[in-house]
Structure formats: structure tokens, C-alpha cells
Amino acid sequence: MLKKGTKMYSILTGNCPRCHEESMYEKSNPYTLSKIFSMNERCSHCGLKYKIEPSFFYGAMYVSYGVGIAFAVAAFVISFLFIGTSLLTTFIAIVGTLIVFMPVIIRLSRNIWINFFVKYDPTSVKKHEAVKT
Numbered sequence: 001m002l003k004k005g006t007k008m009y010s011i012l013t014g015n016c017p018r019c020h021e022e023s024m025y026e027k028s029n030p031y032t033l034s035k036i037f038s039m040n041e042r043c044s045h046c047g048l049k050y051k052i053e054p055s056f057f058y059g060a061m062y063v064s065y066g067v068g069i070a071f072a073v074a075a076f077v078i079s080f081l082f083i084g085t086s087l088l089t090t091f092i093a094i095v096g097t098l099i100v101f102m103p104v105i106i107r108l109s110r111n112i113w114i115n116f117f118v119k120y121d122p123t124s125v126k127k128h129e130a131v132k133t
């Protein structure tokens, strides 16, 4: 599943959606909280500009809603159905999960969002190098 060239690879690693050669982020670890929104301007391998248009990543907020629900459902299933905690504990577990995984959810949403618009193109690196020289 985590093979280079699949959208899943770019989404889970936060790598450039076009060439998959480097991280889009200044700090690839989402828990470097002060840098969570800091993205490189362009991919140094293929030259892709990540912010396709101004405020491009606002759209990722819609995605983060869905991703957040997925995490909440997972927390509910694990806590209430598997461990068998009370509803109140389950609720606390869901809120806790959303807080702890917020950086991951934010990053995943951006990665999913940009992958809607950019396709993997293994030839893009060569094309970019051809332009540079």
C-alpha cells in the first residue's frame, strides 16, 4: 500500500504529490507544533508550487471534518465496543483522541486535499531539471 507512486504514499508521508521525492513540509514531524503549517513554497525536485492558488489550503478544512469523524469513530469503536467503557468515558476518549491526533488530522487533510488536484508524475523531476539547465 505504501508504495511510491500511489496517492496513499503521498497522503501518509506528506511528500510532494507530483514526484513523491521530498516532504512538502519544513518539518515532516507534525508534532513540531510551531511548524505545523509551515510548508515549503515549491518542491525542489519537480518545481511544483504547493499553494496552487491563494488560500488553497482552506479547502482542507472540509477534508479535516471527514478525517476527524473517522478518528472519532475509531476511538468510539475501540473504547465502547472493544474495551467496553461507559458512554461518558467513551466520550472523553473521543475528545482526547481528537486533541492528541489534531496535528496528524491537520496534516492528513492537507495531504488528501492537494492529492485531489495533483497527480503523480514520475517524469516531472526530469522535466524540471531540463528547465533548470
Ligand SMILES: [Zn+2]
Pocket: 016, 017, 018, 019, 020, 021, 022, 043, 044, 045, 046, 047, 048
Ligand atoms: Zn515534487
